[in-house]
Amino acid sequence: MEICELTHYKNLNHELETIINTCFDEIFVTDGIGTVLRVNPAGEAFYGMKAAEIVGKNTEELARKGLFSPSLFPIVKERKERVSMIQRTRTGQTIHCIGNPSLDTEGNIEFIVFTSRDLTEIRQLRNKIERTEHLLESFQEELEELRRFHNKDEEDFISFSPDMRKIVKMADKIAKVDSTVLVTGKSGVGKGVIVSHIHKKSKRSKQPFIHINCGAIPESLIESELFGYEPGAFTGAKKEGKKGLFEAANGGTLFLDEIGEMPLNLQVKLLKALQENEIQRIGGTRPIPVDTRIIAATNKDLETMVEDGTFREDLFYRLNVIPIYIPPLSTRPEDISYLMDHFLEKFNKKYGISAYLSLKAENKLINYSWPGNVRELENLMERLVVIADRDEIQLSDLPQKIVSSTNGHKQYTVHINEICTLKQAHEELEEQLIIKAYKKYRSSYKVGKALGINQSTAYRKIQKYINDH
Known part of the structure; x- marks a missing residue:
């Protein structure tokens, strides 16, 4: 029995050695104090040294000798979490290095596994990879991706992260229909760019794309800008009247940016235009049919505004047919x-x-x-x-x-008003975090991502603290 077990472990060790040594990426392993335990052949190529010359040395000593710069070990040691960094090696290569610590039951670092890849090569291939990975989905998508590859002018929306690739994929599907879209997200995330992307991909791309910022036009003028006016409709009006943006965008797309700034009294007229596909100029008596696709965007929480009575509920649901949330950078x-x-x-x-x-x-x-x-x-x-x-x-x-920034890590402070057990404090904090996150994201997937837990755990806790109450 012992001989069989020994043979099994020898075979297993041989398999692991083969996997590590044939891996395209560098695998560089240290113990908890930075002593190098293993370097595979890919690492030897990065540093121009044999593994035997590196193993047993301390990472800080190797960094001082210029093997790589800067050193990632002290950062991983301090944070005790996965950290990534761009490094330059003694052979002149720029690499993307990721350090993953393995912790024991007491939270101490047992060892750290660093994996690295030549970033120069990745940067040369990333656009091609990003496009070709979608080739199997359909021939239409293949043609679209190739067209984008050859037309650099259209590459305004960078979508390398999984979340953004999903958004662009959704935008490409949405572009094929005329449904109303509501794009939300913080200021500066690229709402206008994704709206423009939808228009360019749509059958309306040859028709007008009109952009109006509802917060940048005085309340007294926004109605006439949107709906136009008849001759002599009010003092100062042009004698020949004026077309509104709904008419100007006829056949194309009207982008209502910062829709949360739309005056409440105009929201009724906008809702009617959306429902009936026709508008009426100021001072006019006849309806004017329009074929205009509406896409709205805002950095405000419209649902909260609906609850506060500052945004019409019926208009919100009419705009929110297809919601797109763009996450912050x-x-x-x-x-x-x-x-x-x-x-x-x-x-x-x-x-x-x-x-x-x-x-x-x-x-x-x-x-x-x-x-x-x-x-x-x-x-x-x-x-x-x-x-x-x-x-x-x-x-x-x-x-x-x-x-002088601290790498984007925010410091959070928890205030305790009364003495309680640690268990009670933990449960109270957990409940508050789950409720706050769910109120913001309305999705167990997004709650899990925001709190650093998996979706199934997030779902169970939402059931516990929200749906069961």
Whole structure:
């Protein structure tokens, strides 16, 4: 029996050795104090050294010798969680390194597994991979992806992260129909870009695309802007009258941005236009039929506004036929480096410059929380390209608030009003978090993602704290 077990473990060890040694990615393993335990052949290629020269050494010693920079070990050791970083190796390669710690029952690090891949190659292949992975879905999608690949001007919406790829896929489907769409998300996430994407992909793409910001037009003028007016309708009106944006967008798409700013008295008229597909000019008596697709967007919580009586419930449901929520940039870090590349290329081309980010600057920007979302990132990239004194943008060129930021990690404070047991405190905090998260996201999947738990656990806790009450 013991001989059989020994043979089994030998075979298992041989299999694991084969898997590790033939892996395309680097596998670099250390113990809890940073001593290197294993490096596979892919790692040898990154550092230009044999595994025997690396194993047994401390990671900080290797970092000082220039094997890789910066060192990821102290960050993983401090946080005791999965951390990723861009590094440069002694052979001149830029790699994307991920450190995953393994903790014992007491929360101490037993060992850390670092996996790395050549980022240069990934960056060269990422657009092709992003498109070709959809080829099996349908021949139509294949043609669409190839068209996008050859037409760089249409690549305004970066969708590398899983969440954003789902949104773009949904937008492509929505574009084929005329259903009303409500796009929500924080300011600067790219609501206008996804709306434009839907119009470009639709059968209305050759027709007008009219964008109106409901919050930027005075309340006294927004009605005449939307619906137009007849000659002599009011003092100061043009004698020949004026078409409204509904008529101007006839056959195309009317984008009602910041719909939450729409005055309450105009919401009734907008609802009627949506329901009956016709409008009536100010001062007019005859209905005018319009074939206009409506897409609305807002950074406000319309459901709360409905409860407060500041937004009509019937209009909300008429607009919210197909909802699209665009998450903030801080929740989709996979997109940040690709957005930076996209905007650097865009502004380099615009200004005839060849600027690029240093490794330290790029790492700092990747780990910044971006409260202004994509708009803030785009504006910063333009500023850096324009004001940089040299082609390489240094850490010192970044704004001080980004340089001094703590990698986007927020500090949360819990206030205790009364003495209670730890179990009671834990349950009370858990209940508050679940209720608050569910009120915001209305989805067990999104609640789980926000709280760092799996969907089934989130579903059970929602049932416990909300649906069972």
